[in-house]
Amino acid sequence: MYNLKDNNYNVNVRQDEPKLKLWTSAGLMLTYNCPAACKFCYYNCNPQKKGLMNIETAISAWQSLKDLAGDSAKIHLTGGEPFVYWEHLQELLKKANKMQLGKIDVVETNAYWAQGQTQIRERLNFLAEHNVKRLKISYDPFHAEFIDYEKVKRLADIAMEILGPDRCQVRWQEYLDNPIDMQNLSEKEKQAQYIATLKKYPCRFTGRAGSDLAQQFADKRPEQLEDQNCKKNFLSAKGVHIDPFGNVFSGVCSGIIVGNINQKSLAQIWQDFNPTKMDFFCVLFNSGPVGLLQKAVKSGYRKRRLYVDKCHMCTDLTQFFFDNGLLRPIIGPVQYYT
Ligand code: SF4
Ligand code: SF4
Structure with missing residues (x-):
């Protein structure tokens, strides 16, 4: 396990100043592919997306997180939809089991695959026997637009029976208990449901949420975001997401690449991460996305009149940078931005 002082930012800050936290959690995104295309998806996933994290990459990320965080290391498997590649997911869990890497905190799914009872039971038993602590089933009006309620209900019921309530979570139970028939609503009615849902369960306006959906909530002029830097977001991030590549x-900063584990171990990326010494990150760290506006406008970015918050502005700006081939390779990858 590493010490805080092993990080390049932390060695130079005063004792009483906040330090960059040790990353203790990693979400391994097996793929950007997903049978759904939820309006609020932070990673812009949909059925056309390509890419699959190879087993070696996943294992090396897992091992490196353990080096970094010791017993506090928490891995979750996500996507996209990890069950699109069920055999691959099985192979990964078998290998991790064999290597005694420990428990997987969570495996996420939207239940699109939960058709037949036998298959569901087989898969859940496999997860239960391969160190998966919890299955998280995502369900709300955004998911309900793409995934049939019957599948979600079937999976939740069987998971409750096989895994038990401590190892199965539906997010959000409220919509499982009172389903909304999103697939048969008009566009206007859907919009009303989105808004009602986000008032109850706010989302981040990154990824796909940063486009159409954000327009419904945008109420801040750019000047109102001037005092919002990202120092705290970088320093107190408890963990990272790692994409298939x-x-x-x-x-929560999707689409802004701090490193690549195929070039450097995760532990080394954490050690080297010093936002004050990395140009692009330094601006965000000290001034937030407002600090990027001037450069963007000079390059042709059309400032919006209103934004929801700094992350919405950041998402809009990074999309512009990507579309114009700027700030590569920090702004990427293609699968996220297209
Ligand atoms: S189910 Fe999850 S990964 Fe798929 S589009 Fe929806 S939010 Fe994104
Ligand atoms: S503004 Fe951008 S860098 Fe800052 S916390 Fe939000 S997504 Fe991350």
Whole structure:
């Protein structure tokens, strides 16, 4: 396990100043592919997306997180939809089991695959026997637009029976208990449901949420975001997401690459991560996305009149940078931005 002082930022800050936290959690995104295309998807996933994290990449990320965080290391498997590649997921869990890497904190799914009872039971038993602590089933009006309620209900019921309530979570139970027939609503009615849902369960306006959906909530002029830097977001991020190509994103900052585990171990990326010494990150760290506006406008970015918050502005700006081939390879990958 590493010490805080092993990080390049932390060695130079005063004792009483906040330090970059040790990353203790990693979400391994097996793929950007997903049978759904939820309006609020932070990683812009959909059925056309390609890419699959190879087993070696996943294992090396897992091992490196353990080096970094010791017993506090928490891995979750996500996507996209990890069950699109069920055989691959099985292979990964078998290998991790064999190597005694420990428990997987969570495996996420949207239940699109939960058709037949026998297959569901087989898969859940496999997860139960391969160190998976919890299955998280995502369900809300955004998912309900793409995934049939019957599948979600079937999977949740069988998971409750096989895994038990401590090892099965539906997010959000409220919509499983009171389903909304999103697939038969008009566009206007869907919009009303999105808004009602986000008032109850706010989302981040990154990824796909940063486009159409954000327009419904945008109420801040750019000047109102001037005092919002990202120092705290970078320093207190408890973990990272790692995409199928090895790209590492800090905390909630999807599409902004802090390193790639195919070039450097995760532990080394954490050690080297010093936002104050990396141009692009330094601007975000000190001034937030407002600090990027001037450069973007000079390159042709059309400032919006209103944004929801700094992450919405950041998402809009990074999309512009990507579309114009700027700031590569930090702004990427293609699968996220297209
Ligand atoms: S189910 Fe999850 S990964 Fe798939 S589009 Fe929806 S939010 Fe994204
Ligand atoms: S503004 Fe951008 S860098 Fe800052 S926390 Fe939000 S997504 Fe991350």
